[in-house]
Amino acid sequence: MGNQDTRVRGLAARAGGWSARHRWAAVGIWVLFVVLAMGIGSAAGTVEVKESDQLKGETHTAARIIEDAGIEEPxxxxxxxxxxxxxxxxxxxxxxxxxxxxxxxxxxxxxxxxxxxxxxxxxxxxxxxxxxxxxxxxxxxxxxxxxxxxxxxxxxxxxxxxxxxxxxxxxxxxxxxxFDDAFGDDFQQAEYSAVPVALGILLIAFGALVAALVPVALAITAIMATMGLMSIVSHFQPMDDTASSVMLLVGLAVGVDYCLFYLRREREERAAGRDPETALRIAAATSGRAVIVSGVTVCVAMAGMLFTGLATFEAMGLASLMVVAVAMVGSVTVLPALLSLLGERVEKGRIPFLRRSRKNGNGESRFWSAVLKGVLARPLVSVLVAAGALLAIAAPAVGMKTQNLTLDQEFGDSLPIVQTYNRVNEAFPGGSEPAEMVVKADDINAADVRGALAQFKEQAVSSGASRGPVEIKMHDAQNIAYVYVPLVGGSDLDKAGESLTKLRDEVRPATLGKVDGVQAPITGQVAGSQDFNDQLAGAVAPVFAFVVVFAFALMLLSFRSLTVAITSIVLNLLSVGAAYGILVAVFQHGWGASLVGAEGVGAIITWLPLFLFVILFGLSMDYHVFVVSRIREARLRGRSTNDAIKHGVVTTAGVVTSAAVIMVAVFAIFGTLSMQSMKQMGVGLAAAVLIDATIIRGVLLPAVMALLGERNWYLPSWLRWLPDLTHDESPEAVAPAARDDEGERVGV
CATH class of the missing domain: 3.30.70.100 (Alpha-Beta Plaits)
Incomplete structure (x- = not known):
């Protein structure tokens, strides 16, 4: 279990202590950091992801040829x-x-x-x-x-x-x-409405305006600073609009959550009779440490996106990683300073008609106390029922079908142009999205090149890959030709993909492939989709392994328990699996699709499963680390394992519920958007967070820990050499003590 050192040795405790003692300096440094990041970022400008860097494979080669030739495609x-x-x-x-x-x-x-x-x-x-x-x-x-x-x-x-x-x-x-006319403001309005929604929920949670504004203010400043940092970093790793939107989502979620955890603990200790200084030290040493462990784990999960090799994913991963790191640093440095400055004024702006959620005399939620009583009385039954329910919810994911959504799948029949798209595809299969071959030669007008182009044009139709007409557009000055081939299959991406494969593997080698010095990569909508899918499929295993292994290692080091590390991974995977199951049930099978406006989609957009895995694995650690830290803290103070579990869950239930409601509400906003890809992302994230904060943390986690008993804290002797990163500080250990000349607490 680790020895109790009375000296404040945790990083969070030290940061919080310094911040509280130098509060104006801490606030000033934070404001300066935000201003400098935004100013330097604005001056540096943002480098956008180039089309040639979006994908690897033939799509990348074609885009690079066009870019190098200086041809601007109209x-x-x-x-x-x-x-x-x-x-x-x-x-x-x-x-x-x-x-x-x-x-x-x-x-x-x-x-x-x-x-x-x-x-x-x-x-x-x-x-x-x-x-x-x-x-x-x-x-x-x-x-x-x-x-x-x-x-x-x-x-x-x-x-x-x-x-x-x-x-x-x-x-x-x-x-x-x-699309700009119909949906241009759609996404922006969703982003803007996320902040008022979060503020409203925090008002209900705290019942005081100032206490609700503090987490939102820190989250927003963390997002502002990260925007500036993204511009600077974009000169090394180009960024795009998708990365900015994901960064805002993640930044608001974790920024508010981290402050919420910290602020709730500080208020709880003050309500228990601690003086403000002691309450702040306890919050720094406990919730502050949980924030650091959670933040580092989330950063590691987000870093998994860097292994995809896809420019957009790499940008999203880096942007998310940065905003989590900034929010984490802000929570353990400037937040203690703000709370020290505000003191009792954090309760200003009380909302008269709002009352705190019902608690018992120990500050524990009555609802969760009742739930936990039943769970801990029959832990095995609780595990079987909860795990069985989650596996049943996850079951549809086994038949998941992923693809890049066609125009009619993405937008339905809500726009006249979608109907035009369908009519063109029906009359001219593949005509609205032809394959595009970019041919580069030393002399594009050489007889053998011209002959090969003519043969390709003829064989593209005779092979059955296209019904024509095949159009050739010459750029003599650059020695480049464009060949446009309408693909048999049209908007049916599976059939169009077969036609594309026929062009790439049969027609091209038999024609242009026989001419020395000719490059002829085939790109276009269908080719881009296929190249993207191939690259994404190759990235799944390394991303999955990286995230799981490093998350496991961090949990092992942070809690010095093999059992806690294993259960955290298993429970997170169950949460992600349940989210996948809901997505497939709603968007692929159409169960309840009318409730979210998703009729007739029939597939999950290709990038979403991996994206959801990384994001959810990271965000789920927030709750897990916070709850398990509280359980472990209670255990270190001498409570029995069952009593520690009950105490840890019911005392964190309020903050976890508030944090989850904020996340669910923010993500659900994106579930209301018209684009099916955004709707799928919003529904998937909202459903997973809701399941995670209720079934996982409220039932399955305590039931599993109750079954394991003292084995929860098991660390094999052959792992004792691992560095001790626990830095546990119970309230007794951080009680007021004598100080040395430098202001640090002296061991007693």
Missing amino acids: ASETVLVQSKDGSVKATDPEFRDAVAAVVAAVDATGKVTDVSSPYDTQTISKDGHSALVQFDMRGESDTAGERVEPVLKAVEGVQKDHASLRIEEIGGASMMKT
């Missing part, structure tokens, strides 16, 4: 001209007039270039009832959505003059504009 647009009832054919005068009107109208806007008629490019459907007018937007593709509106209006004008035909525009620019 945003391509397509206008579908289609007979509504099948009575008009592309050869009819009325149809020809409509096509000519579209060509003239879009050209007249001055916003487009390279307008091509379907009668020249042969982009007429097999049944003759549909045709595609194609063109490119002028200017940079990234901002094309801002310039496409006049073109959309021109197409709408032609539609009004041809009622018997369907005339609709789709493409990179029009989709960008449509």
